[in-house]
Amino acid sequence: MDSHFSPAYLQNLLQTLKSSKIYTDLHNAAQSEIAKTNVRVSELKKGVQSGLAASGWERKLRNTIYQYLQTHALSSHPLSTPAEHIKEPFVYLRKAQQAWEKRILKSLNSMCTELNIPLARKRPDKEQKDLLSRWTELGTDGPDLSQIRPVYAPKDFLEVIMCLQNPNYNAGDSSGTYTLWGLVQLPLKLNDINRLRILYSDMAINQCQTGVDDSGDIPPEMFDSDRVKLGKKVIAGDHGPLAQEYAKKGCPVSLRAELWCQILGIELDEFDTLYYEQLKANVIAHDLLVDSLLYKDVKLTATNDDQYFVFEDYLYQILLPFTRDTEMLKHFSRNSASPPKSYIRGKLGVEEFAVIYPPNGVIPFHGFAMYVAPLCYLYKEPVKLYYVFREIYTRYFFRLHSISSHPQGILCLSLLFETLLQTHEPELFFHLKSVGCQPLKIAFKWLVRAFSGYLSSDQVLLLWDRVLSYNSLEILPILAVAIFSFRKTNLLKVQSYNAAEAVLADLTTLQVIPLIQLGLFSK
């Protein structure tokens, strides 16, 4: 292996591999290789290795290691770095995140007290049976939601972000030269446009793309047929990095489901199904307040959406088990956020009676269900849908609603949006700013939801193709800037925030890939 893997990193990797299922699987496979008659004792090692390669185990191991590399960034910190520094190196951002968590929790608790409902309760047997019997149609008879309101919306989160200040950085008063034009006032390191062009060079205009060159007006012989043929070959190869490389130019609709599974390293076995069933049993046993929040969210978003209303029941089958999934807690070692804690009644503040609430540590906000909704177009079986969603969430989407300095955190993405827009459309930015409409105020909700629910579903999936394949969320602000550029003529005419919002209210007609190309490569 290359030398840029630190010994500590390799050690961690080996540790993880040893404790995972693939280790025992490989062990067993190696033993059965040895037992084969054609292996000579003199060439035992070589024989077993080639045997494992031939039976596909080597590729499986490679895939597993690749998934580890994808999710565990190389850290330049020495081993002894405290965990909280790995979560978030800046103290002021750490504090801001903690304050934000406290605020969410407080609002959740006050809703509990106000409405006099417990955070969690065991369901009586009768209710359990009833719930089990209508598991596949949970949407028909949900709980009373009239009193429930979302804990927070992207708008509230934006207000917090606007107030963030780096205490070590003094830009003078607000009119000073060093003050940025936008809402995010933090000095964070960003990729500039040239760097982005190199990163996304596969999206260049001279490259054929799924999402542009497969449109109905172009005969399939020109591009689409070959693309699908190649895609089938890639799928047959069953190799994560290969699928990821292929997806950089977009996935054909009919192959996307399988390609994404390979990119994310999802291969379901009976244990996964069992685990999902376990989560489902937990949903049936206990009623949580967050369930109502999720119900409310689905009713407010997906059920009202022409594209997603049919999937209402699927969404519950994913979101409710998701809240019970304690495997999710692992991702908090990489997340600047920490799982919220609650205390058993009467033991407030006593650490040993603290429980993580909800069990997965994620309090849903308004629009959370939209992270799942587009995936319903891809997977019919809830179990597969569940694991794909969980993987995408723990790789990418959690960064969209926690305060951190990570280059793909919402802070950097927001700042990237503002900087790019200022650089490319200074006239537009200045105009909008001067009529009291900071562009980020409109674009922020797009970013937080990764555009889900704003674009038409096929376009969202084409966009997420690129998120997965480039392993980065930076495409989101690039698209947001391109949308502003694209509607520039009309935006330059607006004189108020509402007018600007109206211009950008309907994005369902947009074609994202040509827009991204426009934003990245046109100037």
Add this chain to the structure above:
Amino acid sequence: MSKITRVPGYMQSKGNRNRGPIGDREIRYKCSMQNTILDVLRARPGWQEVSGPNTAANQQQPGQKGSATGSQPAKDKNGPATSSTGGTTTTKTSNQTTTPSNQMTGTTTTTKSSIVNRGFPTPQPTPRIVDGDWDFYWCDREWLHANYDTMFLQEHQKILHFRNHYELTRKNLMVKNLKRLRKQTEREMGKKEAESFDFFPTTYELPSEYHIFVEEFKKNPGIIWIMKPAAKSQGRGIFLFRKLKDITDWKKGEYQPLTDPNREVPETYVVQRYIENPYLIGGRKFDIRVYVLVVSYNPLKVWLYRSGFARFSNSRFSLDSIEDAYVHLTNVAVQKTAPDYDPDKGCKWATQQLRQYLTAKHSADAARKVFQGIDNIIIKSLQSVQKIIINDKHCFEMYGYDVLLDSKLKPWLIEINASPSLTASGKDDYDLKYGVLNDVLNVLDLENRLTGKEKRVGGFDLIWDDGPVLADDGSMECSVNGSSTTANSFLGCHSERKKQLREIYTAAQALKKSVAS
């Protein structure tokens, strides 16, 4: 409300021109509907509304589908489209405020009266009106029945509906025609070929085929049947049953002359084997609405619209509650009365969305097969009446096909409507219907802007022109490799109708110029 005065004799002077005598004057239209079609006609540049009896301009058409309550919101949403044609033709949507013109007194009653009057001289078709005051008439079926036999149409005039359109739209006749063509095909081309007709469930006409039905019923105990009035639409009078007792009870009620004194013969019903394994999305049943335009039956010339929608039932599908119509019928008209119907939500998907879903969930081939199956349904059903429909070059018909998929992704023909609802249920729906109707006018091309050789006009693709139409293989270079074998059918495919229209109009213009010079 004065009629627009014309130069007398304009018709004669230009009457012998090849493609209609409408030179550079406006096209005059009549319309008896109150909904989207009127918006389309009014917004069309160079078209002028003719007032007269039985037009939207001065009366509310009572027999019209969807009625005024439905058409109103759609128009509100689309203010600019309706605001044309000045004050003379301001639409009045309420019956009370309408003052029928003198000669019309007494005929604004229900449309039943005009059916009853069929065959007798009716007061409304005064010679002045049928004479050719209009170039284009979007009439209702009842009007056509009453007037078709007595009117004389000029060369260029276009009117909606064929004389005996009911051959396809009445459920019993549709099945009868399909069964006949199936038999003929089996005789002439063998069993294999006849299997391509297996797209409608076992169906019997009641009361005439009651005995055959009972026999069939006893052969397959336990299956569910669906009973539909042959002539009604929008889900009225439909119910499901499993036991013969249910139907005998109903028979007593239905066939008693007391229920409706005007009815002398029992109403015709069809009873159909219910498709018990529909394809479900999110646990919901749906059917697909497909728009088809027939401009001629001899030779058969069929255009298929790319867009359409899938209508979802409001509740989850289950066979436990067969008396719950909301689960089983996907008609918007039925769903609208469901207790938790939310008009803003709209239980609809665009056909594009459905195609995308099927492609992602199954495969591109599976989706293609579904839509090929739908093409087959359209062609076969139209062929089944090709020799029966009285062809008339003045007539055209826009059909709304309702197709259901079963769990094996096989499409089934549910019914064909000759007056598909044009009342919009929301903005997207309005845009769709507005586009369809506009493209109907574009295909008919009264303005004479096209060359007549187009295979695609806006969202419409020509799928049958006295034989299958093949898709262009796009670029010039490809055509060297031999012609492609894909049909020119793009249901559920991307439709950029406006862009396409611009292109063909420019092309046609250029061609005409070069021919002239």
